[in-house]
Amino acid sequence: MRIYISIDMEGIPGTFNWEQEKTNRSSIQNCMFHHIQTAIESLLASPQASLIEEITLADSHSAGDNLDYSITALDERINLISGCPRPRYMMPDLDSGYDQVWFLGYHSGTGALHGNMDHTYSNSRIHNIWINGDRMNEALINAAYAGYIGVPVGLVSGDETLKEELLFYLPWIEYITTKKAIAKFSAKNYSQKLVDKQIKLSVLHTLTRTKEEIPLFVFEPPLTLKIEFNHSSMADQAELMPYTKRLDGRTIEYHTDDYAILFEAIMVLVYLAQTTPM
Numbered sequence: 001m002r003i004y005i006s007i008d009m010e011g012i013p014g015t016f017n018w019e020q021e022k023t024n025r026s027s028i029q030n031c032m033f034h035h036i037q038t039a040i041e042s043l044l045a046s047p048q049a050s051l052i053e054e055i056t057l058a059d060s061h062s063a064g065d066n067l068d069y070s071i072t073a074l075d076e077r078i079n080l081i082s083g084c085p086r087p088r089y090m091m092p093d094l095d096s097g098y099d100q101v102w103f104l105g106y107h108s109g110t111g112a113l114h115g116n117m118d119h120t121y122s123n124s125r126i127h128n129i130w131i132n133g134d135r136m137n138e139a140l141i142n143a144a145y146a147g148y149i150g151v152p153v154g155l156v157s158g159d160e161t162l163k164e165e166l167l168f169y170l171p172w173i174e175y176i177t178t179k180k181a182i183a184k185f186s187a188k189n190y191s192q193k194l195v196d197k198q199i200k201l202s203v204l205h206t207l208t209r210t211k212e213e214i215p216l217f218v219f220e221p222p223l224t225l226k227i228e229f230n231h232s233s234m235a236d237q238a239e240l241m242p243y244t245k246r247l248d249g250r251t252i253e254y255h256t257d258d259y260a261i262l263f264e265a266i267m268v269l270v271y272l273a274q275t276t277p278m
């Protein structure tokens, strides 16, 4: 059994504001470390522990330099992916041999009502993003990539708002609720003790399911990606990408039949949009 864990920061209990990274980064890193450590320890204490061949951790927040390497000392089967930029941003090196993907510390999509640090890939650039007409968040976009590869998403942790966003699309997931967003930069963080208890239960539950028992989340081609940027100058730059179509001042559309290409196109468009002075 191989487990792939993609880790973000904004849904980790104890976090509430990107300013914390400037004023108290070690506290954020400690919160992330504790959350991931609890999930791994729950995995290693489960009845399936002896079946585990590999646990891959993809440090996927910002520059991918948040988790200390010492997390791998918990067990010799743990590998840690760090650093950025990299191909397939939050899902690097995923292959079809994994049994489950987990998203820990994830957050709601850009524009969510009362989503703690809501954004989709880039808070400064993306105003809205849709695939085949459905409004997306990072968890859904990454889940569809895992589905394309053939690996189901079994477990997610994040705030109450993300839970609501995922309920319709991924009703089978084990969800660990870490906090309630009061506002974009304010949250009621739940007790670490309570969240840890939830992690243990959710990990135990999801491990009782075989890979075949968990549905795959996939988008069927033809695929249409639509991105509304924060400023028209960002769409000017993004439009330089071949095969994009400009829909209006801030919005571009991109068509492909291959989800892996769409997945990479999102980050290319985000990076292109970054090249404008605004």
Ligand SMILES: [Zn+2]
Pocket: 008, 009, 010, 060, 061, 062
């Ligand atoms: Zn993040």
